[in-house]
Amino acid sequence: MKLNPLNLYRMMTRMRAFEEACLEGVPTFEIHGELHTSIGQEAIGVALAHALTPEDAVVSTHRNHYHALAKGVPPRALLAEIFERETGLCRGRGGHMHPFDPDRHFSATGIVGASLPVALGYAYAFKLRGLPHVAVGICGDGATNHGTFHECLNMAAVWDLPLVCLIENNQYAISVPIGEVTATSTISERAAAYGLAGETVVGTDVEGLTEAFAATVRKTRKGGGPSVIEATCYRFRGHYEGDHDGYRDRSEKKRKRAEMDPISRYRDILIARGEGDAEGLAAIDAEARAEMQAMLAEVRSDPQPDPSGALDHIFLEEAR
Amino acid sequence: MADVNQSMRRINGSQAIAESLMQEMERDERVVLLGEDVGRSGGVFGTTRDLFDRFGPMRVRDTPIAEMSFTGMGVGMAMAGLRPVVEIMFVDFLGVCxxxxxxxxxxxxxxxxGRVPMPMVIKTAGGNIGSAAQHSQCLWATFAHLxxxxVVAPATVRDHKGLMAAAIRSENPVIFIEHKELLLKKSKDFLSGAEVPEGAFVTPIGKANIVRGGSDLTLVTLSAGVEYSLEAAAEVARDGIDVEIIDLRSIVPLDVETVANSVARTGRLLVVDEDYLSFGLSAEIVVRVLERLGPGALRQIQRHAVPDVPIPAALSLEQAIVPGPASIERTLREMAAAS
Known part of the structure; x- marks a missing residue:
């Protein structure tokens, strides 16, 4: 796979600028619920974008914005949904935790442990119809201790379904460190229990991760059976905006943010390799920020849903 | 609706479900069935018989005992364009998923x-046949509350077939609660609707069925309650008590209009509900009728439901709390005496 380094960099900065635009809606109560951001986990979004086709399915989590962008969900409609507007992807009914884009086979769930079963259904449908697509079920490290993780990997394996289980291991289930609730040293090694090969990759190395994830998807797409891939990363913000986050030491956070920022890591690599310079990369950063700020300004003038429509869409109208 | 020229036969409830599934799966290759023991065994009540042999393991899938995940798999299948029928063996197990x-x-x-349709059916079995607390509930009001x-619960054999077809063809999710008593009952023993057309037909969801016309009292019920009430009504008819029986067929949507029209004539309402009493179907029916007809519309109101207790194992205890022909007859006589 030939990767374009500046494109990888640009994708990551656009994702982060998108998430930073979201952050602005919290203190203003434009986003009036909780908001979970993925800042620090951009490389995973890039890996998804490279490996997947428009027909593949992704079922994501409460921390889903990068996955949606990677799947091609229009950023403008996604941002408007997060900002609870009528122009949003789901007309403001879903909000930031529940974006649905059937045209791009993207969905998410706010319930930890609930993404893999839905992805399994897509995988089953692809196999039933003989289609060359894969379904990616994304979960965090916390969800891997839910019964569905076992149930779904078992079913995917025994029926040989094109399911890719992508684990974003950001090391904390809200406040609980993984080592306190998980007995194995990696999560991916559990794949062996289902007769599958699991792999743990550094989720902040954008090139390595992109290549590894693409290889995994390729194997599953070609009939090689389900895959389990664990990407290690670190959650830069609290579990949600407003989380006091007293469960992680300040010093730990400072150190991890320095060590595990996929964007600054890659910036250093590009400069060291002579594939970019500080000025050029800063211009890419500025361009991404300007794009997302302009989008934010537009979204802010979009209307909220009309209250008279609060009961719309409970059931679909049916022609009889 | 049914073609009146179709040949009719007497079949039983589980045959009616299996036949409907067979015909809908023939008609639409997007329909898939999954659940515990739905394949090789043909279902613990026989409602999926012959389907595995006809359609094979990809469309009739025996699952592991993993309700949460295979129910979610149904959701994903529906989003991917299939029309899954997920069987959860007993309605009591819906708590798992x-x-x-x-x-x-x-x-x-x-x-x-409104962008994502959900053409998915959860078919399951409820009702009392002596299986005690964890295998006897009805729970339809629980799902109606959410x-x-x-939420559909058929009573007649004919409706088992027609409502299942409607559920499968619907773009909306349907909880389809079969009653174990009706699945096990012999065709010849049904008091109502055991004549079933051979070909496929749809019974629209949301339209109640007046299974017995009467002028003295409106009895509203569903599922096995319909057969029990027909038995009781036949008994009290000997003494000149003329009961109108309405089979709701579904409680979401709820056909309040049919109920209210009947109550407007009779002025007396009895709700027979095999589900729990409190915060349930019986109160909902009464309130909706009053909302429609006004607070003074009823001369008598009675609720006969399971009095908020887990279902006991012993027959003597079960009979003391679950509505059946005898207790319904008793309630009808009490109402008649008090009027």
Whole structure:
């Protein structure tokens, strides 16, 4: 796979600028619920974008914005949904935790442990119809201790379904460190229990991760059976905006943010390799920020849903 | 609706379900069936008989005992364009997978702003046949309380077939609660609707069925309650008490109009409900009738439901709390005496 380094960099900065635009809606109560951001986990979004086709399915989590962008969900409609507007992807009914884009086979769930079963259904449908697509079920490290993780990997394996289980291991289930609730040293090694090969990759190395994830998807797409891939990363913000986050030491956070920022890591690599310079990369950063700020300004003038429509869409109208 | 020229036969409830599934799966290759023991064994009540042999393991899938995940798999299948029928063997087990039912299946059409249809059926068996606390519940009101699901419970054999076809063809999620008593009952023993057309037909969801006309009192019920009430009504008819029996067929949507029209004539309302009493179907029916007809519309109101207690194992205890022909007859006589 030939990767374009500046494109990888640009994708990551656009994702982060998108998430930073979201952050602005919290203190203003434009986003009036909780908001979970993925800042620090951009490389995973890039890996998804490279490996997947428009027909593949992704079922994501409460921390889903990068996955949606990677799947091609229009950023403008996604941002408007997060900002609870009528122009949003789901007309403001879903909000930031529940974006649905059937045209791009993207969905998410706010319930930890609930993404893999839905992805399994897509995988089953692809196999039933003989289609060359894969379904990616994304979960965090916390969800891997839910019964569905076992149930779904078992079913995917025994029926040989094109399911890719992508684990974003950001090391904390809200406040609980993984080592306190998980007995194995990696999560991916559990794949062996289902007769599958699991792999743990550094989720902040954008090139390595992109290549590894693409290889995994390729194997599953070609009939090689389900895959389990664990990407290690670190959650830069609290579990949600407003989380006091007293469960992680300040010093730990400072150190991890320095060590595990996929964007600054890659910036250093590009400069060291002579594939970019500080000025050029800063211009890419500025361009991404300007794009997302302009989008934010537009979204802010979009209307909220009309209250008279609060009961719309409970059931679909049916022609009889 | 049924073609009147179709040949009719007497079959039983489980045959009617299996026949409907067979015909709908023939008609639409997107229909898939999954659940515990639905394949090789043909279902613990025989409602999926012959389907595995006809359609093979990809369309008739025996699952592991993993309700949460295979229910969620149904959600994903529906989103991927299939029309899954997920069997949860007993309605009591829906607690195991309720997360996917009420957070995903029922809410996704709304959460997506109407962009994502959810043509999914959860078929399950409820009702009392002596199986005690964890295998006897009805729970239809629980699902009716949670927004976003149609809730269907057939009574006549004919409706087992027609309502199942309607559920499968619906773009909306349906909880389809069969009653174990009706699945096990012999065709010749049904008092109502055991004549079933051979070909496929649809009974629209949301229209109640007046199974017995009467002028003295309106009895509203569903599922096995219909057969029990028909028995009781035949007994009290000897003494000149003329009961109108309405089979709701579904409680979401709820056909209040048919009930209210009947009550407007009789002025007396009895709700017979095999589900729990409090915060349930019986209160809902009464309130909706009063909302429609005005607070003075009823001369008599009676609720006959399971009095908020887990179902006991012993027959003597079960009979003391679950509505059956004898207790319904007793209630009808009490109402007649008090009027």
């Amino acid at each position: 309720l997360e996917q039912i009420y957070n995903a299946m029922a809410k996704i059409p709304y959460m997506s702003g 927004p976003g699901m149609h």
